[in-house]
Amino acid sequence: MPTRRDLLAMTSGAVVGAATAGVAVPASAHATGAWVATWAAAPTTIPPTPPLVLERQTVRHVVHCSAGGDEIRIRLSNEFGDTPLHVGAIRVARRAGDGASTATVPGTDRRVTFGGRGDVSIPPGAPLVSDPVRLRLPAGGDLAISLYLPDRTPVTTLAGFSFQENVIANGDVTAARTVTAVSTVTQDLFLSGVAVRAGRAAVVTLGDSITNGANTQNNLNHRWPDLLAVRLRAAHLDLGVANVGISGNRLLHDPNPPAGSDAVGFANYFGHSALRRFDRDVLAQPGAGYVIVLLGVNDLGHPGTVAPPSEVVGSDDLIYAHRQLIARAHQAGLSAFGATVLPFKGDTLGFYSETNERKRAELNRWIRTSGEYDGVIDFDRATRDPADPLRLNPTYNSGDGLHPNDAGMAAMAAAIPLGLFR
Incomplete structure (x- = not known):
């Protein structure tokens, strides 16, 4: 069955063919080709x-x-x-x-x-x-x-x-x-x-603060999706990259800060759950042909910190959510790539526990071995500390033990196999 990106390519070819055959083109059609997302921001409430x-x-x-x-x-x-x-x-x-x-x-x-x-x-x-x-x-x-x-x-x-x-x-x-x-x-x-009328398809990056670019330097565009776009251009792969990462985003739950907590003042910025926003933020992107999913760390770390303990989830719940995203991507003709969750032992936000580490390991094992994603991007291996694989590599640690710095973002972008997009 043709994927969405295959259909986009066939449609572009059909338009060009019709024009060269002398078929009338509406005056409003200034150019041929499909629209492709070149930049995106995922909206939230306040x-x-x-x-x-x-x-x-x-x-x-x-x-x-x-x-x-x-x-x-x-x-x-x-x-x-x-x-x-x-x-x-x-x-x-x-x-x-x-x-x-x-x-x-x-x-x-x-x-x-x-x-x-x-x-x-x-x-x-x-x-x-x-x-x-x-x-x-x-x-x-x-x-x-x-x-x-x-x-x-x-x-x-x-x-x-x-x-x-x-x-x-x-x-x-x-x-x-x-x-x-x-x-x-x-x-x-x-x-x-923003969309352009050029390009083959768009790669949509669905994630949380690590995808959004937290703890990178302002105004330098060192988020890993930006650096992926640099690599795609250097490889002459005609693809847009649409970053719909939202800081604090979870797979399964919308923001739900405990009453009276400091989180009430900022949690709404975390956005609707990925299951809720997937159609709006991913499938609606012009020319979407691929989606990279990096989510799960906030589902582990938020309950008991900026969300109620009642929202604790298991690795089976995370896998269920990932499977739903894969199904919806495939139904729409997108290829879906799963990214492993980065290590966070020793973080300063209260996310780490032995239980959460076990769940992270189980989720990552499923992403790597199940074959349910169309491809795997192993951010865990790219960013871990060789001396203690449950921690971020000190070279890549922005200081909180959870978010990579600019060098860590570069390591993540370098770990993405470009063969996934050929």
Whole structure:
């Protein structure tokens, strides 16, 4: 049975063939080929604390793209809002410079429309996908995406940890080459995706804070999915990478912080469980052909710390959840790759116990040996301490015994067999 990526390739070929045979192509079809995700952020709701409120302000996001192309689409999200989201203007340009720069490249600024409209209202619970925008985006390039919010707008839909500094400026400065920031946020506000009309397929990385990039340096794009994209480009594999990791995410449970605990102030950023968000965050990615799943450590570590002890799970529960993700990926035509859970003995977050280590080992053994995933990525072996395999390698430890540092992220990316994508 053809996979989704096979069908995408056949569809692209059919379109090109029809065009060269002289069949009329609609005027709106500026280019051929399928849309492929080049950047993504998985949206969540916010904690029950007063939200950030924007009014007559512009938020400029910097997004680091994987695949390139001559046309792009932008996806906004009001999926956790309970009132319409009014966006007065949105513009996109190539980002100039690197690091924390939010300046734009001269001559690349483009107005973004949605069904021909530049001023739009997004219904509660809905996303909104833009019209195609003609803009040459090189593979590995950065975009500056600016949203103007004219009305009083509580920020209720966001990606809570972007590890990229985005800026807020007064007024509608969406078209400005440089903006004067009144504040900086390391979150993606109402922005959830960019797609390009190029590429063969997208690799979607589904995970938690380790996939999201926790404890890596801001503004450097050293998350392991970013570094995987670098390797794919170097190998001339025409693939986008869409990172939908959410810090604190679990396979089986939504956030459920104990009443009165500090976790009440941040746990909602952990997002819906992977079982709940899989269709929205993975299967809905344009051109999704592969999914890499790295999940399970928070299911082990959260109960009794930032979740109630009643949510303790066994390795059989984790395997059940992984099997469900595999089934849903296969039903949609995606290849699914399982990644082993990294070691965390000696962590500073209270996750480690002998019981949790036994469950981790049982889950990893199943991922490696069951044959149920289409391929295995052994992050455990890539990051463990040779002297004590239950701990992170000290060279890769960011300091908390759980999250890899930038060097650890590089080791993870290097451990991914590129043959999985050929």
